[in-house]
Amino acid sequence: MSGGLSVALRQKRFAGGPPVLGEIAFELAPGERAALIGPSGIGKSALIGLIAGLDRDFEGEIRTPPGRIAMVFQTPRLLPWRTLAENVAIVCGDPARARALLADVGLSEAADLHPERVSLGMQRRAALARALAVDPVAILLDEPLVSLDPASAEAMRGLLDAAFERTGALGLIATHDRREALILADRVLEFGGRPARLVSDRRSPLSRAERRARGAVEALHADWFGG
Amino acid sequence: MAADVAQPVASGPETRPAGRRGGALGARLGWTGLSLLGFGLVWAALAALIGSDELPGPVAVWEALLVQIRTDGYFGHLGATLARVAAAFGLAMVLGSALGLALGRSGALDRAFGGWLTLFLNLPALVTIILCYVWFGLTEAAALAAVAVNKIPNVAATLREGARALSRDLDEMAEVHRLSRLDRLRHVVLPQLAPFFAVAARNGLALVWKIVLVVELLGRPNGVGFQLHSYFQLFDVATILAYAFGFILVVQAIELLILEPWERRATHWRR
Numbered sequence: 001m002s003g004g005l006s007v008a009l010r011q012k013r014f015a016g017g018p019p020v021l022g023e024i025a026f027e028l029a030p031g032e033r034a035a036l037i038g039p040s041g042i043g044k045s046a047l048i049g050l051i052a053g054l055d056r057d058f059e060g061e062i063r064t065p066p067g068r069i070a071m072v073f074q075t076p077r078l079l080p081w082r083t084l085a086e087n088v089a090i091v092c093g094d095p096a097r098a099r100a101l102l103a104d105v106g107l108s109e110a111a112d113l114h115p116e117r118v119s120l121g122m123q124r125r126a127a128l129a130r131a132l133a134v135d136p137v138a139i140l141l142d143e144p145l146v147s148l149d150p151a152s153a154e155a156m157r158g159l160l161d162a163a164f165e166r167t168g169a170l171g172l173i174a175t176h177d178r179r180e181a182l183i184l185a186d187r188v189l190e191f192g193g194r195p196a197r198l199v200s201d202r203r204s205p206l207s208r209a210e211r212r213a214r215g216a217v218e219a220l221h222a223d224w225f226g227g
Numbered sequence: 228m229a230a231d232v233a234q235p236v237a238s239g240p241e242t243r244p245a246g247r248r249g250g251a252l253g254a255r256l257g258w259t260g261l262s263l264l265g266f267g268l269v270w271a272a273l274a275a276l277i278g279s280d281e282l283p284g285p286v287a288v289w290e291a292l293l294v295q296i297r298t299d300g301y302f303g304h305l306g307a308t309l310a311r312v313a314a315a316f317g318l319a320m321v322l323g324s325a326l327g328l329a330l331g332r333s334g335a336l337d338r339a340f341g342g343w344l345t346l347f348l349n350l351p352a353l354v355t356i357i358l359c360y361v362w363f364g365l366t367e368a369a370a371l372a373a374v375a376v377n378k379i380p381n382v383a384a385t386l387r388e389g390a391r392a393l394s395r396d397l398d399e400m401a402e403v404h405r406l407s408r409l410d411r412l413r414h415v416v417l418p419q420l421a422p423f424f425a426v427a428a429r430n431g432l433a434l435v436w437k438i439v440l441v442v443e444l445l446g447r448p449n450g451v452g453f454q455l456h457s458y459f460q461l462f463d464v465a466t467i468l469a470y471a472f473g474f475i476l477v478v479q480a481i482e483l484l485i486l487e488p489w490e491r492r493a494t495h496w497r498r
Binding site for chain 1 (some may be wrong): 333397399400402403404405406410414415418461497
Protein backbone atom coordinates (compact mmCIF):
# COMPACT_ATOMS: atom_id res chain seq x y z
CA MET A 1 0.00 0.00 0.00
CA SER A 2 1.55 3.27 -1.01
CA GLY A 3 1.60 6.20 1.38
CA GLY A 4 0.47 4.12 4.33
CA LEU A 5 2.11 2.17 7.12
CA SER A 6 2.86 -1.47 6.57
CA VAL A 7 4.03 -3.76 9.34
CA ALA A 8 5.15 -7.31 8.62
CA LEU A 9 6.99 -8.37 11.73
CA ARG A 10 8.28 -11.90 12.14
CA GLN A 11 9.76 -11.58 15.59
CA LYS A 12 11.20 -9.16 18.10
CA ARG A 13 13.23 -10.17 21.11
CA PHE A 14 15.33 -8.12 23.48
CA ALA A 15 18.93 -9.23 23.95
CA GLY A 16 19.02 -12.75 25.31
CA GLY A 17 15.34 -12.81 26.28
CA PRO A 18 12.41 -14.74 24.83
CA PRO A 19 10.55 -13.16 21.90
CA VAL A 20 8.29 -10.31 23.01
CA LEU A 21 6.49 -9.83 19.72
CA GLY A 22 5.58 -12.69 17.37
CA GLU A 23 4.27 -12.52 13.83
CA ILE A 24 2.34 -9.33 13.43
CA ALA A 25 1.09 -7.98 10.12
CA PHE A 26 -1.20 -5.08 9.39
CA GLU A 27 -1.44 -2.05 7.15
CA LEU A 28 -2.83 1.37 7.82
CA ALA A 29 -4.11 3.53 4.98
CA PRO A 30 -3.12 7.21 4.84
CA GLY A 31 -5.27 9.16 7.28
CA GLU A 32 -6.49 6.04 9.07
CA ARG A 33 -6.44 6.04 12.88
CA ALA A 34 -5.91 2.74 14.62
CA ALA A 35 -5.70 1.88 18.28
CA LEU A 36 -3.41 -0.85 19.52
CA ILE A 37 -4.87 -2.38 22.65
CA GLY A 38 -3.76 -5.05 25.06
CA PRO A 39 -2.74 -5.35 28.69
CA SER A 40 0.18 -3.32 30.03
CA GLY A 41 3.57 -4.86 29.36
CA ILE A 42 2.47 -6.92 26.36
CA GLY A 43 4.74 -5.11 23.90
CA LYS A 44 2.68 -2.25 22.51
CA SER A 45 5.40 0.27 23.33
CA ALA A 46 7.99 -2.06 21.82
CA LEU A 47 6.11 -2.13 18.52
CA ILE A 48 5.66 1.63 18.56
CA GLY A 49 9.42 1.96 19.11
CA LEU A 50 10.10 -0.28 16.10
CA ILE A 51 7.80 1.74 13.88
CA ALA A 52 9.35 5.01 15.08
CA GLY A 53 12.76 3.67 14.08
CA LEU A 54 14.13 3.88 17.62
CA ASP A 55 14.91 0.19 17.61
CA ARG A 56 16.09 -1.46 14.39
CA ASP A 57 16.90 -4.81 15.91
CA PHE A 58 14.01 -7.01 14.77
CA GLU A 59 13.10 -9.62 12.17
CA GLY A 60 10.61 -8.56 9.56
CA GLU A 61 9.81 -5.49 7.59
CA ILE A 62 8.21 -2.22 8.55
CA ARG A 63 7.46 0.32 5.86
CA THR A 64 6.57 3.81 6.94
CA PRO A 65 4.91 6.44 4.79
CA PRO A 66 7.28 8.90 3.08
CA GLY A 67 7.69 11.93 5.35
CA ARG A 68 8.23 12.54 9.01
CA ILE A 69 6.83 10.42 11.78
CA ALA A 70 5.80 12.10 15.01
CA MET A 71 5.87 10.32 18.30
CA VAL A 72 4.24 11.22 21.57
CA PHE A 73 5.82 9.20 24.33
CA GLN A 74 3.96 7.90 27.35
CA THR A 75 5.90 10.30 29.56
CA PRO A 76 6.18 13.78 28.05
CA ARG A 77 10.00 13.68 27.77
CA LEU A 78 10.29 17.44 27.64
CA LEU A 79 13.69 18.97 28.37
CA PRO A 80 13.24 20.22 31.95
CA TRP A 81 15.90 22.93 31.49
CA ARG A 82 14.09 24.55 28.56
CA THR A 83 10.77 26.38 28.59
CA LEU A 84 7.81 24.86 26.78
CA ALA A 85 8.33 27.29 23.90
CA GLU A 86 12.03 26.40 23.69
CA ASN A 87 11.19 22.71 23.80
CA VAL A 88 9.02 23.07 20.70
CA ALA A 89 11.31 25.57 18.98
CA ILE A 90 14.28 23.19 19.24
CA VAL A 91 12.34 20.79 17.04
CA CYS A 92 10.80 23.19 14.51
CA GLY A 93 13.61 25.75 14.52
CA ASP A 94 11.20 28.68 14.55
CA PRO A 95 10.25 30.37 17.84
CA ALA A 96 7.17 32.06 16.38
CA ARG A 97 5.85 28.81 14.99
CA ALA A 98 6.58 27.10 18.32
CA ARG A 99 4.33 29.61 20.06
CA ALA A 100 1.61 29.10 17.48
CA LEU A 101 1.78 25.33 17.99
CA LEU A 102 1.56 25.81 21.75
CA ALA A 103 -1.39 28.14 21.28
CA ASP A 104 -3.12 25.39 19.25
CA VAL A 105 -3.00 23.16 22.32
CA GLY A 106 -4.12 25.95 24.66
CA LEU A 107 -0.71 26.72 26.13
CA SER A 108 0.00 30.29 24.98
CA GLU A 109 -0.06 31.46 28.60
CA ALA A 110 2.37 28.76 29.75
CA ALA A 111 4.81 29.01 26.83
CA ASP A 112 7.56 30.61 28.92
CA LEU A 113 7.30 28.24 31.89
CA HIS A 114 9.60 25.34 32.51
CA PRO A 115 7.99 21.87 32.30
CA GLU A 116 8.33 21.11 36.01
CA ARG A 117 6.18 24.13 36.81
CA VAL A 118 3.14 22.98 34.85
CA SER A 119 0.76 20.04 35.34
CA LEU A 120 1.20 16.65 33.69
CA GLY A 121 -1.76 17.43 31.44
CA MET A 122 -0.04 20.57 30.21
CA GLN A 123 3.24 18.73 29.71
CA ARG A 124 1.41 16.17 27.58
CA ARG A 125 -0.11 18.92 25.49
CA ALA A 126 3.30 20.53 25.04
CA ALA A 127 4.69 17.15 23.97
CA LEU A 128 1.87 16.88 21.43
CA ALA A 129 2.67 20.36 20.13
CA ARG A 130 6.32 19.36 19.79
CA ALA A 131 5.39 16.17 17.92
CA LEU A 132 3.24 18.17 15.50
CA ALA A 133 6.15 20.55 14.89
CA VAL A 134 7.70 18.03 12.49
CA ASP A 135 4.69 18.23 10.09
CA PRO A 136 4.10 14.52 10.43
CA VAL A 137 2.48 12.15 7.95
CA ALA A 138 2.06 9.64 10.75
CA ILE A 139 1.58 10.14 14.49
CA LEU A 140 2.44 7.43 16.98
CA LEU A 141 1.03 7.87 20.45
CA ASP A 142 1.93 5.76 23.46
CA GLU A 143 -0.79 5.86 26.13
CA PRO A 144 -1.64 9.50 25.40
CA LEU A 145 -4.34 9.80 28.05
CA VAL A 146 -2.94 7.63 30.84
CA SER A 147 -2.83 9.11 34.37
CA LEU A 148 -4.65 12.28 33.36
CA ASP A 149 -7.67 13.43 35.36
CA PRO A 150 -10.98 13.17 33.44
CA ALA A 151 -11.05 16.86 32.45
CA SER A 152 -7.46 16.84 31.16
CA ALA A 153 -8.06 13.55 29.35
CA GLU A 154 -11.16 15.00 27.69
CA ALA A 155 -9.21 18.11 26.64
CA MET A 156 -6.34 16.02 25.31
CA ARG A 157 -8.76 13.80 23.37
CA GLY A 158 -10.22 16.88 21.69
CA LEU A 159 -6.74 18.14 20.84
CA LEU A 160 -5.76 14.78 19.35
CA ASP A 161 -8.87 14.79 17.17
CA ALA A 162 -8.09 18.32 16.05
CA ALA A 163 -4.45 17.43 15.37
CA PHE A 164 -5.44 14.47 13.20
CA GLU A 165 -8.02 16.56 11.33
CA ARG A 166 -5.51 19.32 10.70
CA THR A 167 -2.55 17.20 9.62
CA GLY A 168 -4.48 14.40 7.91
CA ALA A 169 -1.80 12.12 9.32
CA LEU A 170 -2.39 8.46 9.96
CA GLY A 171 -2.35 7.51 13.61
CA LEU A 172 -1.42 4.55 15.74
CA ILE A 173 -2.40 4.87 19.37
CA ALA A 174 -1.20 2.34 21.93
CA THR A 175 -3.47 2.11 24.95
CA HIS A 176 -4.49 -0.37 27.60
CA ASP A 177 -7.87 1.38 27.91
CA ARG A 178 -10.48 -0.10 25.54
CA ARG A 179 -12.91 2.81 25.86
CA GLU A 180 -10.16 5.22 24.98
CA ALA A 181 -9.41 3.10 21.91
CA LEU A 182 -13.04 3.16 20.82
CA ILE A 183 -13.23 6.92 21.27
CA LEU A 184 -10.05 7.71 19.36
CA ALA A 185 -9.78 5.11 16.61
CA ASP A 186 -11.38 4.03 13.34
CA ARG A 187 -9.91 0.61 13.82
CA VAL A 188 -8.90 -1.45 16.83
CA LEU A 189 -6.00 -3.89 16.77
CA GLU A 190 -5.85 -6.14 19.81
CA PHE A 191 -2.66 -7.74 21.10
CA GLY A 192 -2.66 -10.96 23.10
CA GLY A 193 -0.47 -13.90 24.04
CA ARG A 194 3.22 -14.21 24.58
CA PRO A 195 4.97 -13.48 22.30
CA ALA A 196 2.30 -10.96 21.41
CA ARG A 197 0.27 -11.38 18.23
CA LEU A 198 -2.77 -9.72 16.77
CA VAL A 199 -5.80 -11.50 18.20
CA SER A 200 -8.31 -9.25 16.50
CA ASP A 201 -8.46 -6.44 13.96
CA ARG A 202 -11.85 -4.71 13.94
CA ARG A 203 -13.11 -1.66 12.15
CA SER A 204 -15.27 0.58 14.31
CA PRO A 205 -18.83 0.92 13.06
CA LEU A 206 -18.95 4.40 14.57
CA SER A 207 -18.09 7.48 12.53
CA ARG A 208 -15.70 10.06 13.96
CA ALA A 209 -18.66 12.26 14.88
CA GLU A 210 -20.59 9.40 16.48
CA ARG A 211 -17.65 8.48 18.66
CA ARG A 212 -17.97 11.76 20.52
CA ALA A 213 -21.20 10.51 22.11
CA ARG A 214 -20.55 8.63 25.32
CA GLY A 215 -23.57 6.32 24.87
CA ALA A 216 -22.52 5.06 21.46
CA VAL A 217 -19.03 4.25 22.73
CA GLU A 218 -20.44 2.42 25.77
CA ALA A 219 -22.75 0.38 23.55
CA LEU A 220 -19.90 -0.61 21.25
CA HIS A 221 -17.72 -1.44 24.26
CA ALA A 222 -20.45 -3.74 25.61
CA ASP A 223 -20.91 -5.30 22.19
CA TRP A 224 -17.21 -5.97 21.56
CA PHE A 225 -15.82 -6.67 24.98
CA GLY A 226 -18.91 -7.54 27.05
CA GLY A 227 -19.89 -5.85 30.29
CA MET B 228 37.31 10.14 45.96
CA ALA B 229 35.22 7.97 43.72
CA ALA B 230 32.71 7.19 46.45
CA ASP B 231 31.42 10.67 46.96
CA VAL B 232 30.94 11.66 43.34
CA ALA B 233 27.95 9.41 42.66
CA GLN B 234 25.26 11.94 43.54
CA PRO B 235 26.08 15.51 42.73
CA VAL B 236 23.57 17.58 44.59
CA ALA B 237 22.58 20.68 42.71
CA SER B 238 22.36 23.12 45.53
CA GLY B 239 20.95 26.18 43.82
CA PRO B 240 18.30 28.19 45.55
CA GLU B 241 14.97 28.29 43.77
CA THR B 242 14.30 31.01 41.29
CA ARG B 243 13.18 34.07 43.19
CA PRO B 244 12.56 37.64 42.25
CA ALA B 245 15.94 39.28 41.79
CA GLY B 246 15.41 41.75 44.64
CA ARG B 247 14.84 39.08 47.21
CA ARG B 248 17.82 37.08 46.04
CA GLY B 249 20.00 40.16 46.36
CA GLY B 250 18.63 40.77 49.84
CA ALA B 251 19.39 37.21 50.92
CA LEU B 252 22.92 37.53 49.57
CA GLY B 253 23.38 40.82 51.44
CA ALA B 254 22.20 39.29 54.70
CA ARG B 255 24.49 36.33 54.22
CA LEU B 256 27.48 38.57 53.53
CA GLY B 257 26.55 40.63 56.58
CA TRP B 258 26.56 37.62 58.86
CA THR B 259 29.77 36.30 57.34
CA GLY B 260 31.36 39.71 57.94
CA LEU B 261 30.28 39.74 61.57
CA SER B 262 31.53 36.21 62.07
CA LEU B 263 34.92 37.09 60.56
CA LEU B 264 35.11 40.21 62.70
CA GLY B 265 34.65 37.96 65.74
CA PHE B 266 37.47 35.77 64.48
CA GLY B 267 39.73 38.83 64.11
CA LEU B 268 38.97 39.94 67.66
CA VAL B 269 39.70 36.52 69.14
CA TRP B 270 42.91 36.35 67.11
CA ALA B 271 44.05 39.84 68.21
CA ALA B 272 43.30 39.02 71.86
CA LEU B 273 45.23 35.73 71.69
CA ALA B 274 48.19 37.42 69.98
CA ALA B 275 48.27 40.17 72.60
CA LEU B 276 48.05 37.58 75.37
CA ILE B 277 50.88 35.45 74.01
CA GLY B 278 53.01 38.39 72.86
CA SER B 279 55.33 36.39 70.59
CA ASP B 280 56.47 36.63 66.94
CA GLU B 281 55.19 33.10 66.49
CA LEU B 282 51.61 34.36 66.69
CA PRO B 283 51.56 37.86 65.22
CA GLY B 284 48.30 39.81 65.56
CA PRO B 285 46.22 41.18 62.66
CA VAL B 286 48.08 44.48 62.64
CA ALA B 287 51.48 42.80 62.35
CA VAL B 288 50.19 40.63 59.51
CA TRP B 289 48.74 43.70 57.76
CA GLU B 290 52.13 45.43 58.04
CA ALA B 291 53.91 42.33 56.71
CA LEU B 292 51.46 42.35 53.81
CA LEU B 293 52.29 45.98 52.99
CA VAL B 294 56.00 45.22 53.12
CA GLN B 295 55.53 42.31 50.74
CA ILE B 296 53.52 44.43 48.34
CA ARG B 297 56.19 47.12 48.36
CA THR B 298 59.36 45.03 48.32
CA ASP B 299 58.82 41.41 47.34
CA GLY B 300 56.26 41.42 44.53
CA TYR B 301 53.28 40.10 46.52
CA PHE B 302 50.84 40.34 43.62
CA GLY B 303 53.37 38.85 41.24
CA HIS B 304 53.60 35.72 43.37
CA LEU B 305 49.85 35.57 43.84
CA GLY B 306 49.43 36.03 40.09
CA ALA B 307 51.94 33.28 39.29
CA THR B 308 50.06 30.89 41.55
CA LEU B 309 46.72 31.95 40.08
CA ALA B 310 48.01 31.38 36.55
CA ARG B 311 49.22 27.90 37.48
CA VAL B 312 45.90 27.10 39.10
CA ALA B 313 44.04 28.28 36.01
CA ALA B 314 46.24 26.33 33.59
CA ALA B 315 46.27 23.11 35.59
CA PHE B 316 42.55 23.37 36.34
CA GLY B 317 41.66 23.96 32.68
CA LEU B 318 43.89 21.12 31.54
CA ALA B 319 42.46 18.74 34.11
CA MET B 320 38.83 19.66 33.37
CA VAL B 321 39.22 19.18 29.63
CA LEU B 322 41.22 15.94 29.74
CA GLY B 323 39.34 14.55 32.74
CA SER B 324 35.94 15.28 31.18
CA ALA B 325 36.88 13.69 27.87
CA LEU B 326 38.23 10.63 29.65
CA GLY B 327 35.26 10.36 32.01
CA LEU B 328 32.70 10.71 29.22
CA ALA B 329 34.49 8.07 27.15
CA LEU B 330 34.56 5.66 30.10
CA GLY B 331 30.92 6.35 30.91
CA ARG B 332 29.71 5.81 27.34
CA SER B 333 31.71 2.69 26.52
CA GLY B 334 31.51 -0.41 28.67
CA ALA B 335 34.61 -1.88 26.99
CA LEU B 336 36.73 1.19 27.71
CA ASP B 337 35.49 1.25 31.28
CA ARG B 338 36.39 -2.40 31.80
CA ALA B 339 39.82 -1.85 30.26
CA PHE B 340 40.72 1.37 32.07
CA GLY B 341 38.44 1.56 35.11
CA GLY B 342 41.18 -0.06 37.19
CA TRP B 343 43.71 2.54 36.08
CA LEU B 344 41.35 5.23 37.24
CA THR B 345 41.10 3.69 40.70
CA LEU B 346 44.88 3.43 40.80
CA PHE B 347 45.43 7.08 39.92
CA LEU B 348 42.62 8.20 42.23
CA ASN B 349 44.55 6.72 45.11
CA LEU B 350 48.03 7.80 44.07
CA PRO B 351 49.29 10.30 46.67
CA ALA B 352 49.69 13.81 45.25
CA LEU B 353 53.23 14.08 46.55
CA VAL B 354 54.32 10.97 44.64
CA THR B 355 52.99 12.39 41.37
CA ILE B 356 54.77 15.67 41.99
CA ILE B 357 58.08 14.07 42.83
CA LEU B 358 57.91 11.72 39.84
CA CYS B 359 57.03 14.57 37.47
CA TYR B 360 59.97 16.65 38.70
CA VAL B 361 62.32 13.66 38.54
CA TRP B 362 61.26 12.63 35.04
CA PHE B 363 60.71 16.02 33.41
CA GLY B 364 62.98 18.28 35.46
CA LEU B 365 62.09 21.30 37.56
CA THR B 366 60.12 22.94 34.78
CA GLU B 367 56.83 24.76 34.48
CA ALA B 368 55.47 21.98 32.28
CA ALA B 369 56.36 19.36 34.88
CA ALA B 370 54.69 21.41 37.60
CA LEU B 371 51.47 21.83 35.63
CA ALA B 372 51.48 18.19 34.58
CA ALA B 373 51.88 17.12 38.21
CA VAL B 374 48.88 19.18 39.31
CA ALA B 375 46.75 18.12 36.36
CA VAL B 376 47.53 14.42 36.83
CA ASN B 377 46.43 14.72 40.44
CA LYS B 378 43.15 16.23 39.41
CA ILE B 379 42.25 14.36 36.20
CA PRO B 380 41.12 11.12 37.88
CA ASN B 381 38.65 13.04 40.07
CA VAL B 382 37.12 14.84 37.12
CA ALA B 383 37.02 11.63 35.11
CA ALA B 384 35.28 9.69 37.89
CA THR B 385 32.67 12.42 38.30
CA LEU B 386 31.96 12.80 34.58
CA ARG B 387 31.85 9.03 34.17
CA GLU B 388 28.89 9.01 36.55
CA GLY B 389 27.39 11.86 34.55
CA ALA B 390 27.72 9.98 31.28
CA ARG B 391 26.23 6.86 32.82
CA ALA B 392 23.28 8.86 34.08
CA LEU B 393 22.41 10.30 30.66
CA SER B 394 18.75 9.70 29.99
CA ARG B 395 17.89 7.11 27.34
CA ASP B 396 14.40 8.58 27.21
CA LEU B 397 15.66 11.98 26.14
CA ASP B 398 18.04 10.32 23.72
CA GLU B 399 15.09 8.62 22.02
CA MET B 400 13.19 11.88 22.05
CA ALA B 401 16.09 13.56 20.23
CA GLU B 402 16.24 10.67 17.77
CA VAL B 403 12.53 10.78 16.91
CA HIS B 404 12.64 14.53 16.39
CA ARG B 405 15.88 14.24 14.39
CA LEU B 406 17.74 16.86 16.35
CA SER B 407 21.13 17.73 14.87
CA ARG B 408 24.27 16.64 16.69
CA LEU B 409 24.91 20.19 17.79
CA ASP B 410 21.36 20.63 19.11
CA ARG B 411 21.58 17.33 20.96
CA LEU B 412 24.78 18.44 22.60
CA ARG B 413 23.50 21.92 23.47
CA HIS B 414 19.99 21.13 24.56
CA VAL B 415 20.00 17.49 25.63
CA VAL B 416 23.45 16.27 26.70
CA LEU B 417 25.29 19.23 28.22
CA PRO B 418 22.43 20.36 30.49
CA GLN B 419 22.32 16.84 31.90
CA LEU B 420 26.06 16.95 32.54
CA ALA B 421 26.06 20.48 33.99
CA PRO B 422 25.63 19.44 37.65
CA PHE B 423 28.44 16.93 37.23
CA PHE B 424 30.71 19.59 35.70
CA ALA B 425 29.85 21.85 38.65
CA VAL B 426 30.77 19.19 41.20
CA ALA B 427 34.00 18.38 39.36
CA ALA B 428 34.90 22.06 39.12
CA ARG B 429 34.19 22.77 42.75
CA ASN B 430 36.00 19.75 44.17
CA GLY B 431 38.71 20.23 41.58
CA LEU B 432 39.44 23.82 42.41
CA ALA B 433 39.78 23.04 46.11
CA LEU B 434 42.24 20.27 45.30
CA VAL B 435 44.23 22.20 42.68
CA TRP B 436 44.75 25.17 45.00
CA LYS B 437 46.36 22.98 47.61
CA ILE B 438 48.50 20.94 45.26
CA VAL B 439 49.78 23.98 43.36
CA LEU B 440 51.31 25.30 46.57
CA VAL B 441 53.14 22.02 47.16
CA VAL B 442 54.38 21.99 43.58
CA GLU B 443 55.69 25.53 43.98
CA LEU B 444 57.28 24.74 47.29
CA LEU B 445 59.15 21.76 45.83
CA GLY B 446 60.34 23.15 42.56
CA ARG B 447 59.30 26.59 41.37
CA PRO B 448 61.15 29.91 41.78
CA ASN B 449 58.02 31.98 42.41
CA GLY B 450 54.42 31.75 43.54
CA VAL B 451 52.73 31.67 46.92
CA GLY B 452 54.08 28.19 47.67
CA PHE B 453 57.65 29.32 46.98
CA GLN B 454 57.21 32.37 49.24
CA LEU B 455 55.73 30.28 52.06
CA HIS B 456 58.76 28.03 51.86
CA SER B 457 61.19 30.99 51.93
CA TYR B 458 59.57 32.66 54.91
CA PHE B 459 59.21 29.35 56.71
CA GLN B 460 63.00 29.13 56.64
CA LEU B 461 63.10 32.61 58.20
CA PHE B 462 60.39 31.69 60.70
CA ASP B 463 58.54 34.82 59.55
CA VAL B 464 55.00 33.86 60.57
CA ALA B 465 53.50 37.29 59.84
CA THR B 466 54.49 37.09 56.16
CA ILE B 467 53.31 33.50 55.90
CA LEU B 468 49.91 34.56 57.24
CA ALA B 469 49.87 37.54 54.86
CA TYR B 470 50.15 35.13 51.91
CA ALA B 471 47.61 32.76 53.42
CA PHE B 472 45.00 35.51 53.67
CA GLY B 473 45.55 36.78 50.17
CA PHE B 474 45.09 33.23 49.00
CA ILE B 475 41.84 32.75 50.95
CA LEU B 476 40.49 35.99 49.55
CA VAL B 477 41.12 34.99 45.95
CA VAL B 478 39.59 31.52 46.44
CA GLN B 479 36.49 32.98 48.03
CA ALA B 480 36.12 35.58 45.31
CA ILE B 481 36.20 32.88 42.65
CA GLU B 482 33.67 30.82 44.59
CA LEU B 483 31.26 33.72 45.11
CA LEU B 484 31.66 35.55 41.83
CA ILE B 485 32.10 32.70 39.36
CA LEU B 486 31.10 29.27 40.66
CA GLU B 487 27.95 30.13 42.59
CA PRO B 488 26.31 32.33 39.95
CA TRP B 489 27.07 29.72 37.34
CA GLU B 490 25.54 26.92 39.39
CA ARG B 491 22.48 29.03 40.04
CA ARG B 492 22.09 29.65 36.34
CA ALA B 493 22.52 25.99 35.49
CA THR B 494 19.78 24.88 37.88
CA HIS B 495 17.30 27.76 37.61
CA TRP B 496 14.71 25.55 35.93
CA ARG B 497 14.30 23.26 38.93
CA ARG B 498 11.13 23.43 40.91
